[in-house]
Amino acid sequence: MKYLHTMIRVQNLENSLHFFVDGLGLKISRRKDYPEGKYTLVFLTTGEESASEIELTYNWEQAEPYSVGRNFGHLAYEVDHIYEFCEKLQSMGVVINRPPRDGRMAFVRSPDLISIELLQKGNPLPPKEPWVSMPNIGEW
Numbered sequence: 001m002k003y004l005h006t007m008i009r010v011q012n013l014e015n016s017l018h019f020f021v022d023g024l025g026l027k028i029s030r031r032k033d034y035p036e037g038k039y040t041l042v043f044l045t046t047g048e049e050s051a052s053e054i055e056l057t058y059n060w061e062q063a064e065p066y067s068v069g070r071n072f073g074h075l076a077y078e079v080d081h082i083y084e085f086c087e088k089l090q091s092m093g094v095v096i097n098r099p100p101r102d103g104r105m106a107f108v109r110s111p112d113l114i115s116i117e118l119l120q121k122g123n124p125l126p127p128k129e130p131w132v133s134m135p136n137i138g139e140w
Contacts, residue, residue, distance in 0.1 A: 003052050004052065004053065005043065005052055005053040005054060005055045006052070006053075006054055006055065006075065007054075007055040007056075007057055008054060008055070008056055008057070008110075008112065008114055009057045009058075009059065009062075009066050009112070010056050010057065010058050010110075010111070010112050011062065011065055011066065011111070011112055012111060013040060013042065013056065013058040015111040016056055016058075016110060016111050016112060017042065017056070018092075018111075019092075019094070019110050019111050020044050020054070020056070020110065021044070022092065023088070023089050023092050023094060024077065024116070025046075026044040026045060026046060026047075026054070027044065027045055027046070027047045028042060028043070028044060029043045029044065029045045029053060030042075030043045031043070038059065038060040038061055039057060039058060039059045039060060040057075040058040040060070041055055041056070041057055041058075042055070042056040042058070043055050043056075044056065046077070054075065065112075066112065072114075073115065074107070074114070074115035074116060074117045074140075075114065075115070075116050075117070076116075076117040076118075076119060077116065077117070077118055077119070078119050078120075078121045079118050079119070079120065079121060080121050081120075081125070082100045082103065082104070082105075082106060082118055082119075082120040082125060083100060083103075083125060083128065083131060085106075085118060086099070086100055086106050086108075086118070086131070089108055094108050095108065095109070095137055095138070096108055096134070096137070097109060097115075097136060097137050097138050097139070097140035098136050098140045099131045099134035099135075099136070100118070100120070100125075100131050101127060101131050101132050101134065102124055102127065103120060103124035103125035103126055103127050103128070103131075104119065104120045104124035104125075105117065105118070105119055105120070106118045107140035108140075109138075109139075109140065115139075115140050
C-alpha cells in the first residue's frame, strides 16, 4: 500500500494557492479543471521524490464556507529554520496561532482554517524573542 494524498476543500482557490505555494513553498504538481462537474483539482507537493500530495478541491459554485470539523487534526511540515519561516509567513499577513516559543514547533492556519504544524528540522533552535513572549492566538 502507498499513501497518496490528503484532500482539502477550499473556498477561494487563489487565496489557498497563495498560502500553500507562496507561503509554505509547496509546488503545483498538476492542475485540472472539470467544467462538466464545475470544479478544479490542484495537487501540491514538497517537490521531494515520492512525496505525498495535498489535493485542493475547488467547487466553483460553493458560496458558503465549509464547516470545520475537529476530527481532522492538521498537516505537518518540517522546515529548515522555523523562525525565518514564521517571519516570512507573518510578512504575508499569516497569523502565527502557536508561535515557536520552544524553537521547535509552530502552528498556522490556511485561508480555509486547515491547521498546519511547522516543525524545526533537527534539534530545536535556541529560544529567542519575539517568539518567546508571543501568546497563542485563536485555535490551532
